[in-house]
Amino acid sequence: MSAPTIIITGADLAQQALDLLSGYEIVYAGKTPTEEDMVALSRQHDPVAIIVRYGKVGASVMDAAPSLKVISKHGSGTDTIDKEAAKARGIEVVAAVGANAAAVAEQALALLLACAKSVVALDARMHAGHWDKATHKSLELGGRTVGLVGLGAIGLRFAKMADALGMRVIGFDPFAKNLPDYVQSVDLETIWREADAISLHCPLTDENRGMLNATTLAQCKRGVIVVNTARGGLVNEADLLTAVRSGQVMAAGLDSFAVEPMTTGHPFQGEKNFVLSPHIGGVTSDAYVNMGVGAAKNLLAVLAQTTVA
Missing domain, CATH: 3.40.50.720 (NAD(P)-binding Rossmann-like Domain)
Incomplete structure (x- = not known):
């Protein structure tokens, strides 16, 4: 048999x-x-x-x-x-x-730092022979607020790293219990209103599909950073593009997209202030x-x- x-x-x-x-x-x-x-x-x-x-x-x-x-x-x-x-x-x-919590959390941190420190843009400028020390200013994360949507294994791992950077950590997760002292539980409206950076770490459901959209992005601080290593469907991509172009969102670091794999001609391709990776947050040895x-x-x-x- x-x-x-x-x-x-x-x-x-x-x-x-x-x-x-x-x-x-x-x-x-x-x-x-x-x-x-x-x-x-x-x-x-x-x-x-x-x-x-x-x-x-x-x-x-x-x-x-x-x-x-x-x-x-x-x-x-x-x-x-x-x-x-x-x-x-x-x-x-x-x-x-x-x-894969450690791997994805590290990717989220890498994307956050890349956005805050203009890593990709400065690298391209350096390779092109430029020296922008006199004109460029990066964003310092210490003392700023990061809002996490989802406080499961990945979100809490990321929270620990953000706390180590000296960031204030606020988070929304109706199912999370016994949170560490450095994570303040808040509602979504507080995250939109108070976060200098937002990182998504929740599963995709019918209820939260497109949760980051023109309405919620407009409630955020001008110049907020958006990081998504969860699911692309959490974000209305057209609305995010508009928000980045207008400066409402300073930069977006994305590892997940509404349709995968991303194909040639996607609106994010070639756009400044987008740092993109091909859903490899959890792909480590x-x-x-x-x-x-x-x-x-x-x-x-x-x-x-x-x-x-």
Whole structure:
């Protein structure tokens, strides 16, 4: 009798994770699996579990895999999985929460510093032979206020680093409890009103989609910095572009976008005061292992429960 199958929506998985899954047949869907690819693979292999790295897993994929018990996210964000469809079919959805917290928080800090210190623009000027010491002034972050939307593992990691810089840290998260002393819990309106920099660290939901838009950006301090390492859908990109061009937003450091991958001709490309990275906040050698191991352990825990049941 053949071993049960686990499908990976990617081209690889950390060896440490594969070692944990040694009793299963592993099938890779590749780096850009389409829904049709996933349906075909599910029909062919009838997996008991799917580890989601890239692409989406919806109802049609679930229906093509009658033995599917668990969908395990290789990371913390589960917005690419149809959780309602999974619940209706008795399929567990789990995530490796916190596995990439250090990596993403560091990327958020890098983007914040790049915006405040004009790192990218000054680098380009230097390479072009300019010396702007007499005319350039950077922004000092110490003593200024950073507003965090989302105080989970990533948000709190970032908060600790911001506090170490001497920043005042305020944050909004209706689910956060037992916050450290250096994080002040506030409502969103206070973040818009008081923050000199805003960093997004929350999952994308129907309720918060487009939360950073013309209305909320207009409530912010003029010259605010916006950092997003969470999900692109949290930001109305057209409104952010207008706000940066007008100076309402001094600069935006973005690692997430409404449509990924970003294609040629995106309005942000070539715009000054935008620092962009291709959703690589959680892509480090350490996080790759942590997320793979977390995803493997999570799905094994669910399969063990279903076996007992």
